Amino acid sequence: MALNRATLARWAPMPLRLIVGYGFLEHGLLKLGRGVPVFAAALSGLGVPAPDLMAWVTVIVELLGGLAVLAGAYVELVSIPMVIVLLVALFTVHLPFGFSSIKFLAVTAQGPQFGKPGIECDLLYLACIATLLAAGPGPFAIDAWRRLRRPVTDSARPRGNR
Numbered sequence: 072m073a074l075n076r077a078t079l080a081r082w083a084p085m086p087l088r089l090i091v092g093y094g095f096l097e098h099g100l101l102k103l104g105r106g107v108p109v110f111a112a113a114l115s116g117l118g119v120p121a122p123d124l125m126a127w128v129t130v131i132v133e134l135l136g137g138l139a140v141l142a143g144a145y146v147e148l149v150s151i152p153m154v155i156v157l158l159v160a161l162f163t164v165h166l167p168f169g170f171s172s173i174k175f176l177a178v179t180a181q182g183p184q185f186g187k188p189g190i191e192c193d194l195l196y197l198a199c200i201a202t203l204l205a206a207g208p209g210p211f212a213i214d215a216w217r218r219l220r221r222p223v224t225d226s227a228r229p230r231g232n233r
Contacts, residue, residue, distance in 0.1 A: 084209030087199045096137030143212020161193040
């Protein structure tokens, strides 16, 4: 069976959903595991206002947004707070370290040493979210299932079918 461009395009959002969803979920779980107050202290050090509240908001966005994107559910809605979290991280944490996410510094007795990541990963996440918004969530998505179950109204029908 030859795969044509249309078939590949239909499946293209799937790896993006898996990477973005898992990535956000993993970051939220790490913050929970270390303790949200530890993350709040980091936010306070960065000058983020209301760091305790913002820490919890960020964790909730990462957990719920990650799960929603993995499931392909309400992707358009959850993308808004996810993009905000990414932009805040990009401008407050990663921008001073340049573009590259991998900064090889040296090899020591403990192994290779790397510097702090730049904006590269933030930009990749933003590009993936933009692509999911433009192309849709792809197969096996709750959003696609919801669209199929929605009744077609006269205003939603194409003009040629009225």
